Amino acid sequence: MNDVNQTPAGFADERVEIEGISVSTRHLIGNERVGSSATFESRSPIDWNWKLADVAAGDAETADLAVSSAVEGFAAWSAFSPAERAAVLRRLADLIDEHNDDIALIETLDMGFRHQSMRERLVARGAVNFRTYADLVEGWEQEEWDAKNTHHIVQRMPAGPAVVITPWNAPFMLSTWKVAPALAAGNSVILKPAEWSPLSASLLADLVVEAGFPPGTFNIVQGIGEEVGAALVSDPRVRRLSFTGSPATARHIGRAAAENIVPFTAELGGKGALVVFADADLEAAAAKAAEQYEDSGQVCLAGSRIMVDQAIAEEFLAAFQRHTEAHVMGDPRDDTTSIAPVAHADHLENIAAFVDRARTAGDRIVWGGQRVDGSMHYEPTLIEPASNDSEIVQNEVFGPVLTFQTFASEDEAVELANSTKYGLSSIVYTTDRERAKRVGQQIRAGIVWANTFLVRDLTAPFGGCGISGIGREGGQYALEFHSDLQTLVIAD
Ligand code: NAD
Numbered sequence: 228m229n230d231v232n233q234t235p236a237g238f239a240d241e242r243v244e245i246e247g248i249s250v251s252t253r254h255l256i257g258n259e260r261v262g263s264s265a266t267f268e269s270r271s272p273i274d275w276n277w278k279l280a281d282v283a284a285g286d287a288e289t290a291d292l293a294v295s296s297a298v299e300g301f302a303a304w305s306a307f308s309p310a311e312r313a314a315v316l317r318r319l320a321d322l323i324d325e326h327n328d329d330i331a332l333i334e335t336l337d338m339g340f341r342h343q344s345m346r347e348r349l350v351a352r353g354a355v356n357f358r359t360y361a362d363l364v365e366g367w368e369q370e371e372w373d374a375k376n377t378h379h380i381v382q383r384m385p386a387g388p389a390v391v392i393t394p395w396n397a398p399f400m401l402s403t404w405k406v407a408p409a410l411a412a413g414n415s416v417i418l419k420p421a422e423w424s425p426l427s428a429s430l431l432a433d434l435v436v437e438a439g440f441p442p443g444t445f446n447i448v449q450g451i452g453e454e455v456g457a458a459l460v461s462d463p464r465v466r467r468l469s470f471t472g473s474p475a476t477a478r479h480i481g482r483a484a485a486e487n488i489v490p491f492t493a494e495l496g497g498k499g500a501l502v503v504f505a506d507a508d509l510e511a512a513a514a515k516a517a518e519q520y521e522d523s524g525q526v527c528l529a530g531s532r533i534m535v536d537q538a539i540a541e542e543f544l545a546a547f548q549r550h551t552e553a554h555v556m557g558d559p560r561d562d563t564t565s566i567a568p569v570a571h572a573d574h575l576e577n578i579a580a581f582v583d584r585a586r587t588a589g590d591r592i593v594w595g596g597q598r599v600d601g602s603m604h605y606e607p608t609l610i611e612p613a614s615n616d617s618e619i620v621q622n623e624v625f626g627p628v629l630t631f632q633t634f635a636s637e638d639e640a641v642e643l644a645n646s647t648k649y650g651l652s653s654i655v656y657t658t659d660r661e662r663a664k665r666v667g668q669q670i671r672a673g674i675v676w677a678n679t680f681l682v683r684d685l686t687a688p689f690g691g692c693g694i695s696g697i698g699r700e701g702g703q704y705a706l707e708f709h710s711d712l713q714t715l716v717i718a719d
Pocket residue numbers: 392393394395396401419420421422450451452453454455456457458460471472473474475476477479480494495496497526527623625651691695696
């Protein structure tokens with residue numbers, strides 16, 4: 228991750244103007260902007276020489292201040308009724324909609340995803356996340372029943388301050404998805420965004436103050452994971468840890484959770500299969516395979532292992548290549564660009580190193596396999612592995628690098644789909660609804676799509692099997708996680 232630059236003294240500038248948008252470079256703690264003596268750089272993948280801001284790099288002291296603030300915030304916020312909390316969440320959702328353009332542009336500049344997709348999909352979804360949890364918490368009914376000459380009441384108590392740690396890809400959508408249930412359940416929150424894409428969270432912080440959360444209810448702390456992130460997750464006053472990121476970081480956070488006996492959810496990486504049966508709508512399946520390149524493959528849910536019935540492999544590959552060649556790599560602010568750049572120079576190195584190792588190991592590069600000169604793009608790449616054990620099949624690249632394998636039977640397709648240690652998501656293409664159900668239910672993944680992708684009712688559970696995660700988010704599942712259940716038994 229980024230190096231921290233020690234500034235000689237004092238704080239980083241409070242606000243910078245980026246393309247006419249005013250962005251604070253500080254934390255939000257207790258509804259106040261707070262600085263740090265150290266900063267880290269935020270650069271744009273549109274042009275890696277373009278420094279957007281020096282952002283406050285929190286430390287152990289910042290973490291301590293934020294947790295103290297969240298303890299105070301919790302006392303105020305947990306006393307709000309569900310309807311009162313829902314009203315504030317809805318105000319925040321409306322403010323996100325009002326500021327959609329600015330948030331979308333800042334996030335595009337900061338991490339490179341296409342502006343159109345940010346505006347129409349990811350930032351809009353941020354508002355939907357808060358509305359969804361406002362509705363859910365208002366509809367949350369207390370369970371009560373009589374049994375054994377007693378009256379039972381199950382109360383859902385807010386758990387306490389929650390720390391939410393998020394990754395750099397689509398950070399606005401992902402953070403709001405995790406923060407909304409914590410706040411709806413009555414917990415105060417400290418959000419620590421990733422240091423590769425910190426800026427949209429800073430715009431969110433402005434809206435938090437405007438929406439009217441009591442001070443300390445929703446705090447945002449910027450900085451390096453191993454420093455301020457580690458300090459936040461280790462504080463025993465924190466009562467919930469909600470993490471999205473890599474399995475390697477989850478192991479560190481899991482150790483802190485174990486030390487303080489704090490419930491912990493982890494949404495981690497994936498290595499999804501995209502399985503195409505001979506009876507599939509071949510054009511639709513080929514278009515979906517090519518779509519996996521759009522955000523330069525920086526999507527945890529991506530179907531990055533393409534698996535095709537050997538009977539249609541040649542025909543499928545031709546259609547897949549045609550759709551891939553129709554892609555346009557360019558500036559993500561331009562609506563004609565269909566492939567976003569890679570978010571960070573270090574990540575571009577990681578992707579190139581993965582492909583170089585595959586080449587050396589004897590895997591066949593079917594297309595792509597090179598950086599694009601003078602840009603932060605890596606060519607959309609397809610690799611036919613020498614074996615299913617190849618690193619390129621077994622490990623998450625998180626880049627525009629897909630693998631291509633064939634199968635001879637339905638059983639073999641399921642076996643291949645289930646042959647990695649991940650289990651986040653998979654995609655199946657078949658026109659046989661019974662097969663979609665049969666195969667879908669045999670794949671060990673938290674979500675399987677048949678003949679579609681990324682569509683999901685937000686009340687459904689979301690999470691991973693294997694090393695793709697612990698616990699489930701979504702709907703009631705996230706509200707339950709953020710609550711302590713109490714059974715009160717009163718004698719008749
Ligand atoms: P990462 O694990 O490197 O970082 C994630 C966050 O953890 C960052 O905010 C970072 O600062 C913080 N962090 C790092 N070390 C820490 C520590 N010791 N203590 C506390 N916090 C720490 O992951 P990344 O590179 O930002 O994200 C990419 C990964 O996230 C990929 O594996 C991707 O698949 C996964 N991801 C999963 C989902 C999902 O929903 N399952 C969604 C998006 C991304």
